[in-house]
């Protein structure tokens with residue numbers, strides 16, 4: 001692609017860095033923005049940059065949040081004795097969208113995968129075990145991918161909870177709650 005403007009070219013290159021966006025699509029999006037009012041485009045870029053700069057991770061469950069404690073954790077109407085353990089934030093969004101679960105979450109930030117160099121210490125497993133021991137948790141539901149990494153992660157956490165009087169349930173992610181993002 002040959003551009004007559006380096007400003008245009010730079011913008012296209014930035015959009016093309018996004019997953020699933022090729023150069024052609026990037027050009028289409030940039031040309032679309034060029035047709036918008038300047039205030040519209042300012043609002044667009046300010047929203048993206050505000051999201052990146054100000055977003056937080058919940059101190060309790062590691063879900064994405066506007067505040068130190070996310071609105072799921074701070075909702076007293078939710079069942080505070082059940083934790084659903086998920087791999088990432090997309091899982092929380094998928095399960096919340098089904099409106100079938102009224103407990104709390106714990107976002108591991110990944111699953112144990114030695115081949116990818118991901119060990120338990122890189123995940124929020126210690127925080128999870130601490131929560132289960134100290135927050136009066138009665139049930140832990142694992143909603144991880146039904147594969148070897150998911151199984152390994154459940155096994156590892158299960159061993160850490162051997163002495164803890166808590167009910168452990170495993171569901172295949174996306175099956176019991178339905179839908180996947």
Ligand SMILES: [Zn+2]
Nearest residue numbers: 058061070073
């Ligand atoms: Zn939270």
